[in-house]
Amino acid sequence: MLKELYLIPVVVYILSYFILLPREKKLYKLFIYLIYAGFICQSIIFFIFLGIKGLTVPVHIDRFVFFNAWILMFIVVLFSLFYKVEYILLYITPLVAVNLLIGFFVPHVHIKPVMLSTDKTILLTHIILILIGDSLFALAFIVSLIYIFQERKIKSKKNLKILGAKDVSIPEALHSGSGYNLELLDNINYQCLKIGFPFITIGIVMGIYLSSSLFKTFMIVKPIEIISLITWLIYAVLLHERVAKGLRGKKAAVFSVIGFLLILFSLSFSFYLFPVFHGLE
Amino acid sequence: MDILIIGLNHKSAEIEERETVSRKLSTFELRRSFASELLGLQDEVGRPLIKEIAVLTTCNRSEFIMDLPPWTYGKGGHIIKNCIAKYFFGDAAKENIFYMHLNEDAVRHLFSVASSLDSMIIGEPQILGQLKEAYNEACKLKTNGQFLNKLFHRAFNCAKMVRTETKIAASPVSVSYAAVELSKKIFNSLDEKKVLLLGVGEMGKLTVKHFIKYGVRNIYIVNRTKEKAHQFIEESFGVIEKKYLNVIDFSEYYKLLPQSDIVLCSTGSEDYVLKYADIVPVIKIRKQRPLFLIDISMPRNIDPEINKIPNVYLFDIDDIGKMIEDNMEIRKQEADAANKLVEAAAKEFxxxxxxxxxxxxxxxxxxxxxxxLEIELSRYIGDKKEKDLIINSLTNKILHEPTMLIKKASANPEEISSIETIKALFNLNSEDLTETGKEKENEAVKKYIKLIK
Known part of the structure; x- marks a missing residue:
């Protein structure tokens, strides 16, 4: 079963948040190290699964959710190390922990993708690409929310803390001031979009291919396809506006938030409401 | 001899009201004419209400520091306040935005102002210079007298003492520091950013120095008179700092706006230098890259509406001041110690x-x-010079202790009876003591001041 293993990183993550409670600046670094430790636990579990079954399409709901949580955390850790913005871990980790808990509590149900028998590699690539793309957009979503709140603070000139102030907020203290700025947040948002968009595009194309091979027609009108295309279109417009017209800042952040909400909607739509349309039995 | 201060500052009045006052006192000529108007105020019997006056104007405050003759006490102060409110707002009802401090309160207030304890940014160094400027102007206009002279010099001393004995000015918090901190909240790295400084001034200088310290390497300075900008650079910056500074022609600064990431505005202009309509096209050319505007001038030089444009962040002197006030706990603790020093200095004065x-x-x-002594010594000493010398020396020696006692008694109400005892002992009749005329009084005071000097 191995489901109990999911609890190890969850416990580490919860523990790390307890460290923040006394609001001692010295302990903030320890918080970051514990989050990384949690991610290492997740990775070890992931490789254990990989060792047991090899790289195959996850056929159990809990494995799927776990896989999703691992990819999301992997991408966030990469970004946090590359851009030196460890404070984003503060916001993403709860999402990951909730994902892991869902993975622990959902029954070990076997899901049967219909086309599993037909085109395994394309199905696996479709899943991986979409998950990477969605994780990037999830990161863009969180970063956009931070941007919107931070921008509002600066515009309204209220509750602005500068260094030397007694009660600097935790994310600012985590990053000792630098790095917690609008330009970088906007840049991360842009990078997520630039990298995530090709993943999502190829993922959707593969999805359409799989769907057409399943239903024997090319692009029959199905809710999942319509929502996916709307989402794709929103991100396409956003990318175009950014590249061509230099759209930045709050508008771009709001776009990202809307885009990700649509993704959440389409995922829940396709998995829970109309699983058949997504090729699930 | 009563000290009266009437004024308004960031605590008593809104920025728009301070701007109105600041505009009407913006030039030396305007200040001169208003000071002479105030000096011309008279009571019912035609006596002047004000003896001496100095006008202090800074970014955040405008104050009239006055010495009043004895007859002005009470009602006279309100007449002056009324007149000031009418002059600036055309409406006496506005007088509630002006505060009024009398005597000990006034001295304490002036000393706090000089020590930068009453400033929006506690501990900022500019106020002392501005106070000196106000005093120099009063000297130029000859509206000062021995009383204001003493008051101002004591204020300067007090400010110096506060600076050296407390840490109030030690931490680098100031408008310039806050400006750099704010830009770090907007921009990721300051190295590549371009800073445009409109106008030359003390605050602008400090802010530019701070920006250089934090890595800005492209700074453009614009002033209406180019020579003044060159002179400003020459006088205010070191050799290395000068490398990063460029002077731009005033007519060309519009072209530079789209390339600038941070614009500092500290001109003496009475109107908006940057208007809403100027910035809308600029931000389009910038492809929505953020633009940070800092307005450190009074009256404001950047239209506050500009803050509504997306990706443009405007902070004026009030915003920055309030932000610092909210943040600086350490300064407040030091301010308590400084207040005690001010209190002691005010008491001494x-x-x-x-x-x-x-x-x-x-x-x-x-x-x-x-x-x-004169009568007695005339019998024995004929030489007048020698006689006067002996008389003075003997008088000083004999009266040293009684004089000290009188001075001490005057400061302490409990010992006031000793003055009466001295009067009785020496049979000093009331004629000697009554101040019949103003001249007599002034003469006596001058003599005494010479004596204690």
Missing amino acids: MNWKESLNVVPVIISLRNKVKGI
Whole structure:
């Protein structure tokens, strides 16, 4: 079963948040190290699964959710190390922990993708690409929310803390001031979009291919396809506006938030409401 | 001899109201004409209401520091306040935005202002310079007298003492520091950013220095007179700093706006230098890259509406000040220590002022002793020069202790009876002591001041 293993990183993550409670600046670094430790636990579990079954399409709901949580955390850790913005871990980790808990509590149900028998590699690539793309957009979503709140603070000139102030907020203290700025947040948002968009595009194309091979027609009108295309279109417009017209800042952040909400909607739509349309039995 | 301060600052008035006052006092000529108008105020019997006056104007405050003759006390102060409110707002109802401090309160207030304890940014260094400027102007206009002279010099001393004995000015928090911190909230790295400084001034200088310290390497300075900008650079910056500074022609700064990431505005202009319509196209050309505008001038030079444009962040002097006030706990602790110093200095000054009230007693006592010595010594010494020398020396020696006692008694109400004892001992009659004319009083005070000097 191995489901109990999911609890190890969850416990580490919860523990790390307890460290923040006394609001001692010295302990903030320890918080970051514990989050990384949690991610290492997740990775070890992931490789254990990989060792047991090899790289195959996850056929159990809990494995799927776990896989999703691992990819999301992997991408966030990469970004946090590359851009030196460890404070984003503060916001993403709860999402990951909730994902892991869902993975622990959902029954070990076997899901049967219909086309599993037909085109395994394309199905696996479709899943991986979409998950990477969605994780990037999830990161863009969180970063956009931070941007919107931070921008509002600066515009309204209220509750602005500068260094030397007694009660600097935790994310600012985590990053000792630098790095917690609008330009970088906007840049991360842009990078997520630039990298995530090709993943999502190829993922959707593969999805359409799989769907057409399943239903024997090319692009029959199905809710999942319509929502996916709307989402794709929103991100396409956003990318175009950014590249061509230099759209930045709050508008771009709001776009990202809307885009990700649509993704959440389409995922829940396709998995829970109309699983058949997504090729699930 | 009452000290009266009437004024308004960031605590008593809104920025728009301060701007109105600041505009009407913006030039030396305007200040001169208003000061002489105030000096011309008279009571019902035609006596002047104000003896001496100095006008202090800074970014955040405008104050009139006055010395009043004895008859102005009470009602006169309100007449002056009324007149000031009418002059600036055309409406006496606005007088509630002006505060009024009298005597000890006034001295304490002035000392706090000089020590930068009453400033929006506690501990900022510019206020002392501005106070000196106000004093120099009063000297130029000849509206100062021995009383204001003493008051201002004591204020300068007090400010110096506060600076050296507390840490109020030690931490680098100031408008310039806040400006850099704010830009770090907007921009990721300051190395590549371009800063445009409109106008030359002390605050602009400090902010530019801070930006250089934090890595900005492209700074453009614009001033209406280019020579003044060159002179400003020459006088204010070191050799390395000068490398990063460029002077731009005033007519060309519009072209530079789209390339600038941070714009600092500290011109003496009375109108908006940057308007809403100027910035809308700029931000389009910038492809929505963020633009940070800092307005450190009073009256404001950047239209506050600009803050509504997306990706443009405008902070004026009030916003920055409020932000610092909210943030700086350490400074507040130091301010408590500084307040105690100010309190002591104000008390000392008031003692000096009170001691002036006993000047007639001291003078008549000296005259009495001198008279006796004169009569007695004339019998034995013929040489006038030698005689005067002996008389003065003996008077000083004999009266040293009683004079000290009188001065001490004047500052302490419990010992005031000792003055009466001295009067009785030496039979100082009321004629000697009554101040019949203003001239007599002034003369006595001048003599006394010479004496204590």
